[in-house]
Amino acid sequence: MTAVAEGSQATQGHRKSLLQSEQAQGLALISPTLLYAMILLVVPIGVIIAYSFWTQNYLTIDRTFTLEQYRTALGEPIYRDLLLRSLWVSLLVSVFTVVLAYPIAYYISFHGGQRKSLWLFLITIPFWTSYLLRVMSWKVILGYNGVLNSGLMGLGIIDEPSTALLYNTSAVVITLTHAWAAFAILPIFVSLEKVDRTLIEAARDLGDGPVRSFLRVTLPLSLPGVISALLIVMIPTVGDYVTPKLVGGKDGVMIATAIETQFKRGANWPLGSALSVVTMTVVTMMALACVFIIRQAGRRVR
Amino acid sequence: MKRLLSRWLPVYAFLYIVFLYLPVLFLPIFSVNLSHVPKFPLTGFTWKWYEELPRTPALIDATWNSLMVGITAAILSTILGICAARAITRYRFPGRTAASGLIMAPLVLPEIILAVSLLVVMLSLGLELSLFTVVLGHVLICIPYSVTVLNAGFEGFDRSLEEASTDLGETAFGTFRRVTLPMVAPAIISSLLVSFTISLDEFIMAFFLAGSDATLPVYIWGQLRFAAKLPSVLALGTLLLIGSFLLLTIAEVLRRRAERRVHGVARA
Numbered sequence: 001m002t003a004v005a006e007g008s009q010a011t012q013g014h015r016k017s018l019l020q021s022e023q024a025q026g027l028a029l030i031s032p033t034l035l036y037a038m039i040l041l042v043v044p045i046g047v048i049i050a051y052s053f054w055t056q057n058y059l060t061i062d063r064t065f066t067l068e069q070y071r072t073a074l075g076e077p078i079y080r081d082l083l084l085r086s087l088w089v090s091l092l093v094s095v096f097t098v099v100l101a102y103p104i105a106y107y108i109s110f111h112g113g114q115r116k117s118l119w120l121f122l123i124t125i126p127f128w129t130s131y132l133l134r135v136m137s138w139k140v141i142l143g144y145n146g147v148l149n150s151g152l153m154g155l156g157i158i159d160e161p162s163t164a165l166l167y168n169t170s171a172v173v174i175t176l177t178h179a180w181a182a183f184a185i186l187p188i189f190v191s192l193e194k195v196d197r198t199l200i201e202a203a204r205d206l207g208d209g210p211v212r213s214f215l216r217v218t219l220p221l222s223l224p225g226v227i228s229a230l231l232i233v234m235i236p237t238v239g240d241y242v243t244p245k246l247v248g249g250k251d252g253v254m255i256a257t258a259i260e261t262q263f264k265r266g267a268n269w270p271l272g273s274a275l276s277v278v279t280m281t282v283v284t285m286m287a288l289a290c291v292f293i294i295r296q297a298g299r300r301v302r
Numbered sequence: 303m304k305r306l307l308s309r310w311l312p313v314y315a316f317l318y319i320v321f322l323y324l325p326v327l328f329l330p331i332f333s334v335n336l337s338h339v340p341k342f343p344l345t346g347f348t349w350k351w352y353e354e355l356p357r358t359p360a361l362i363d364a365t366w367n368s369l370m371v372g373i374t375a376a377i378l379s380t381i382l383g384i385c386a387a388r389a390i391t392r393y394r395f396p397g398r399t400a401a402s403g404l405i406m407a408p409l410v411l412p413e414i415i416l417a418v419s420l421l422v423v424m425l426s427l428g429l430e431l432s433l434f435t436v437v438l439g440h441v442l443i444c445i446p447y448s449v450t451v452l453n454a455g456f457e458g459f460d461r462s463l464e465e466a467s468t469d470l471g472e473t474a475f476g477t478f479r480r481v482t483l484p485m486v487a488p489a490i491i492s493s494l495l496v497s498f499t500i501s502l503d504e505f506i507m508a509f510f511l512a513g514s515d516a517t518l519p520v521y522i523w524g525q526l527r528f529a530a531k532l533p534s535v536l537a538l539g540t541l542l543l544i545g546s547f548l549l550l551t552i553a554e555v556l557r558r559r560a561e562r563r564v565h566g567v568a569r570a
Contacts, residue, residue, distance in 0.1 A: 022394070022395070023393070025393055026394065026395035026398070027389075027396075029389035029393065030389035033386035033405055033445065034401050034404065036382055036445070037405050040420065040441075040442045043423065044423045047419060047426070048418070103315075106311070107311045107312070122319060124550075128546050129503070129543050129546055130519065130542055131505065132519050132526075133522070134326060136535070141325060150343075181318075235411065238412055240414075241506060242505060259418060269422060273422070276415045283412075
């Protein structure tokens with residue numbers, strides 16, 4: 001702070017060295033956190049990538065370079081099916097959460113008035129409650145003796161409990177869509193807040209109806225929020241472990257279960273690593289493809 | 303169209319809130335239900351599932367473990383968060399965007415991949431899996447939230463106030479204690495509460511890194527296999543729900559107060 005006060009009276013050269021010391025201070029200040037992320041994020045991911053090119057020989061690791069693990073991860077039908085299902089689930093979940101979240105974000109941003117932050121607080125609360133318990137309450141709702149079945153029977157809509165509700169992919173999709181809702185609403189809300197309201201008025205004044213002005217002004221301007229919501233939901237859900245385990249049953253198993261097996265009971269770290277790397281890479285590619293499609297669509301509408 | 307929208311949008315918003323809250327509300331309802339099986343119609347009111355809880359030693363241990371892990375992780379991630387947030391909001395330096403991107407990355411990576419990669423590194427280093435390794439993992443995933451909360455608290459923070467204090471003869475430490483700290487304290491407390499809540503509820507990291515010591519979510523996971531244990535899990539879940547709700551309400555109130563204070567001063 002002294003530096004800044006002095007800086008205003010300093011010469012050009014002095015100012016330059018001050019600027020450097022400003023930069024040095026900033027770097028010094030962020031370095032503990034950065035170092036932590038390096039050691040506990042970058043290094044471990046690097047180790048996993050290295051492992052994915054090695055082989056497990058019972059208790060030892062053979063460190064000769066091989067693509068064998070990737071051949072198994074991509075070639076074995078069981079892993080391929082799990083991966084495809086995981087991708088399909090994460091695509092569905094991210095599209096559903098975004099489509100369901102957009103009107104809410106729009107409502108809060110354009111009609112929230114004085115109560116915007118109260119609305120946002122209301123929406124984030126359920127997200128903060130234990131993930132495990134939220135998944136479990138869906139199990140309670142969708143189960144054979146569950147709330148939905150007993151409710152429907154009580155109303156006389158069905159005669160006997162339906163087994164079609166729980167232990168399948170749709171149960172996984174419903175549960176995850178519920179679990180990730182807040183993550184989709186917040187980025188969309190933020191980008192809607194940034195939309196210049198005078199542009200919408202201008203579009204109206206120039207004769208656009210509400211639908212046209214929404215499609216040509218509001219929606220394209222809020223696309224960055226839609227894109228980040230999509231990414232924030234899509235990438236983590238592909239590796240979800242709890243939901244498929246609790247509500248997925250036999251038909252809802254996802255890739256995380258296979259990864260867990262390789263690192264715990266299966267004890268084949270190289271294969272587990274290759275599965276992790278493949279999952280990360282493929283989901284990133286899918287996410288980028290979605291971003292590209294949305295951008296193209298946005299350009300066309302405009 | 304406009305009338306249609308303004309009529310249906312609030313209805314949709316209401317239904318959406320119901321969709322968000324309804325599943326969560328079933329926990330307290332079935333936690334005081336007499337029957338083992340969570341289904342309607344309810345059979346009667348009872349506190350017995352709650353009364354069982356303090357008589358379960360494994361649960362007491364897990365609670366204690368979770369509290370220790372949560373407090374440690376909250377303090378560490380808030381300290382590291384303060385460094386990062388202060389650097390990001392106060393200084394311009396090369397690589398600033400990349401650095402903050404890396405720090406925020408755990409937010410958008412599948413947790414299981416973070417967990418297994420940490421597991422591999424820790425076992426390769428010969429570290430014994432313990433509550434300490436869980437803390438390391440939790441700090442990694444709490445930092446992005448801490449940084450977000452603290453960034454909001456530090457942003458819009460008027461630097462001229464610190465300069466004024468220095469000009470008026472305060473030392474650097476005095477300025478920090480009497481000017482900076484009071485303005486950012488609410489954000490810091492709010493970051494502590496948010497990180498603690500995340501750590502308390504976090505399952506995947508603890509599942510892979512905890513070794514033989516269970517945290518609360520790991521304990522709950524173990525209980526979920528037994529249908530007969532479901533009501534006590536629901537009771538425990540209700541208590542956790544209330545705890546998280548209280549902590550987050552406090553965090554939110556503090557955050558707002560901080561916002562008002564920082565912006566109020568800036569306006570005045």
